[in-house]
Amino acid sequence: MPVLIVEVAKQAQVSIATVSKVLNRAEGARVGVETRERVLRVAAEMGYQPNRMARSMVSGRSNTIGLMVSGLENPFFVALMEALERQVNLRGYGVMLDVAPSEKGTYYQHGMIRGWPVDGVVMWAFSNQLASSFLGPVADELPIVYVGYPREDGADWVAFEHYKAGRLAAGHLIDIGHERVTFVTPHIHDDGTVMDDRHRGCVDECRERGALCDLFAMPQHQATREAAFKTGRAIGALLSADRPRALVCHNDLLALGVMHGMRSAGVRVPDDVAVVGFDGIEEGQYQDISLTTVASPLEELASAAVTRLIEILTGSEGDPISQTIEPRLRIGLSTTGRTQEV
Amino acid sequence: MPVLIVEVAKQAQVSIATVSKVLNRAEGARVGVETRERVLRVAAEMGYQPNRMARSMVSGRSNTIGLMVSGLENPFFVALMEALERQVNLRGYGVMLDVAPSEKGTYYQHGMIRGWPVDGVVMWAFSNQLASSFLGPVADELPIVYVGYPREDGADWVAFEHYKAGRLAAGHLIDIGHERVTFVTPHIHDDGTVMDDRHRGCVDECRERGALCDLFAMPQHQATREAAFKTGRAIGALLSADRPRALVCHNDLLALGVMHGMRSAGVRVPDDVAVVGFDGIEEGQYQDISLTTVASPLEELASAAVTRLIEILTGSEGDPISQTIEPRLRIGLSTTGRTQEV
DNA sequence: ATGATTTGATTAAACGTTTTCCCAAATGGG
DNA sequence: CCCATTTGGGAAAACGTTTAATCAAATCAT
Numbered sequence: 056m057p058v059l060i061v062e063v064a065k066q067a068q069v070s071i072a073t074v075s076k077v078l079n080r081a082e083g084a085r086v087g088v089e090t091r092e093r094v095l096r097v098a099a100e101m102g103y104q105p106n107r108m109a110r111s112m113v114s115g116r117s118n119t120i121g122l123m124v125s126g127l128e129n130p131f132f133v134a135l136m137e138a139l140e141r142q143v144n145l146r147g148y149g150v151m152l153d154v155a156p157s158e159k160g161t162y163y164q165h166g167m168i169r170g171w172p173v174d175g176v177v178m179w180a181f182s183n184q185l186a187s188s189f190l191g192p193v194a195d196e197l198p199i200v201y202v203g204y205p206r207e208d209g210a211d212w213v214a215f216e217h218y219k220a221g222r223l224a225a226g227h228l229i230d231i232g233h234e235r236v237t238f239v240t241p242h243i244h245d246d247g248t249v250m251d252d253r254h255r256g257c258v259d260e261c262r263e264r265g266a267l268c269d270l271f272a273m274p275q276h277q278a279t280r281e282a283a284f285k286t287g288r289a290i291g292a293l294l295s296a297d298r299p300r301a302l303v304c305h306n307d308l309l310a311l312g313v314m315h316g317m318r319s320a321g322v323r324v325p326d327d328v329a330v331v332g333f334d335g336i337e338e339g340q341y342q343d344i345s346l347t348t349v350a351s352p353l354e355e356l357a358s359a360a361v362t363r364l365i366e367i368l369t370g371s372e373g374d375p376i377s378q379t380i381e382p383r384l385r386i387g388l389s390t391t392g393r394t395q396e397v
Numbered sequence: 398m399p400v401l402i403v404e405v406a407k408q409a410q411v412s413i414a415t416v417s418k419v420l421n422r423a424e425g426a427r428v429g430v431e432t433r434e435r436v437l438r439v440a441a442e443m444g445y446q447p448n449r450m451a452r453s454m455v456s457g458r459s460n461t462i463g464l465m466v467s468g469l470e471n472p473f474f475v476a477l478m479e480a481l482e483r484q485v486n487l488r489g490y491g492v493m494l495d496v497a498p499s500e501k502g503t504y505y506q507h508g509m510i511r512g513w514p515v516d517g518v519v520m521w522a523f524s525n526q527l528a529s530s531f532l533g534p535v536a537d538e539l540p541i542v543y544v545g546y547p548r549e550d551g552a553d554w555v556a557f558e559h560y561k562a563g564r565l566a567a568g569h570l571i572d573i574g575h576e577r578v579t580f581v582t583p584h585i586h587d588d589g590t591v592m593d594d595r596h597r598g599c600v601d602e603c604r605e606r607g608a609l610c611d612l613f614a615m616p617q618h619q620a621t622r623e624a625a626f627k628t629g630r631a632i633g634a635l636l637s638a639d640r641p642r643a644l645v646c647h648n649d650l651l652a653l654g655v656m657h658g659m660r661s662a663g664v665r666v667p668d669d670v671a672v673v674g675f676d677g678i679e680e681g682q683y684q685d686i687s688l689t690t691v692a693s694p695l696e697e698l699a700s701a702a703v704t705r706l707i708e709i710l711t712g713s714e715g716d717p718i719s720q721t722i723e724p725r726l727r728i729g730l731s732t733t734g735r736t737q738e739v
Numbered sequence: 740a741t742g743a744t745t746t747g748a749t750t751a752a753a754c755g756t757t758t759t760c761c762c763a764a765a766t767g768g769g
Numbered sequence: 770c771c772c773a774t775t776t777g778g779g780a781a782a783a784c785g786t787t788t789a790a791t792c793a794a795a796t797c798a799t
Binding site: 401402403413414417418421426447448449451452453455456472651 | 785
């Protein structure tokens, strides 16, 4: 039913080879200007769209990029995905989505990528080691640009400066007078993870400026809204004296959950407890008490990553990218506001 | 570099045709039990993965399904997407993601679907007419299951009962004593849209039970968090006498924005104004004032839609699906709670 | 034991492109 | 005017599978 190249060729009175050359504007292909125009016109008239599978077979390229993220519960990843998708489409590529089935599952076992026609992969790198084990053998067969966390194996990556972000968060709290900062986290930290970097930044900033930094581990050990909310309620139930006064939460999703949980338990934010998050998700801005956060500029990262990946794909090699992107403190009411008196 | 079928065939001492038959467990294919096992073993040993493009070329199928949604700002769509992706992967298919570039843009122009190797499409149907115009000619060439809104052209669809949801929302407010309900919406309503159905349900319920129902159009005419937040502030700025007492917002995203906007302007929820949304997004549950909502059971819809699509794809025809899914009222503090006294 | 059927496996023809190689015509230089 | 080069375009070989058409061997009924 779809129109084939052979029909276009017939209509334009040329061979299919010529049609192909015109449509792909190949480099070494020489074709007369008037035949070129004729072919172009006919192809447009007939609404010809090359069959991508056939094209892929012979060219070995699919013009499709795999997008691998670890889950969509956190709006930050959704925003990241949107940014990446935008960038990918902008360059004429398609997107193959792959959401890791579970925290434990690996993409490789998941089987989406193996044998699937993707030319390259943009992958969210949780941490230093994990990422490649998630990809399995594929990591060696396919061009990959890792985003989110830096790598040390010479692979391409674009990452946020999580350590610096940690310092910014703690620094802000110290600036406004806090002397004790509590870092809220769902997991025990591994070395070389986003969490660890943020935490270390927080700790170092506190130490240097004479503040205390302790750790509050969420009972459920899960990075979900629900767990965060319950954690907030638990914190709210603490005697006022035991209660931390300034919270740095591992990310905005958790910060919001914790904040709401505490408030639902009668804690005032920021009067009783100040809250800071990371990522800069939109949701945080449109709260009655807007969330102070250290934002990670997504578009920059997406653009750099995709640009590089396509560079690799089109053969214009160049050096591997290893780019860090500066986080930005965005002050909201959750640290500096005053609860509305009604 | 990847292992080819011909290598498997050589290793197993059979023809490639035999390997193919074994691996596809085709119906009419007869192959001896011991060769079958040998092939299976060898293929596994060598880690053979069929090249999906080659397979697609000849079979005409790609085992990939297009997922078309209108945007990812609303967490409801993200959740829908996740549910659909889960269902699709469960059945061994891949997912090609297509996010409409803008409200005005059409998928067809977007060009992702045309010529892309998808066997079928699951598409979020905004309304009755719009959906097919978004798809363009593709609508006739590809199996499509529409989700979200019912259709009247005999196409396959699985939809929520938005009208009934509207009645549930208004009904709940009337139950708890409200006599005037204000429907908050970003757009002027078209006939046969989700918005219109919800609104009509709301209006009818009010009329039947002797309550008043009026309309509040958001100044920005956009279904975004920001617009909703500003709308909330605007409502908060109204003199207490003019202020509506019970809001039904077109969806949870807006309800949350409006709620936070109002509260940031000093309005107490639900004491001063009660708020109801639609969809049942997770975010609404983990607020200090949890959001009352009419939830749409996603998994049910996703499962039904994907099941049907695969049914079409595998040729086991059966009748077009036209299934409605019952909404469920979930009562939160935004209508029945009392603001915490601190 | 013989012809008819079933079983097991092979050969070869697709699928719709891209791309390499090749050829004819046109152009250029001397 | 002849040879070398360039230019424009076509023929045909891939690409890695699936599947229809065959075919030989084995089984079966008579």
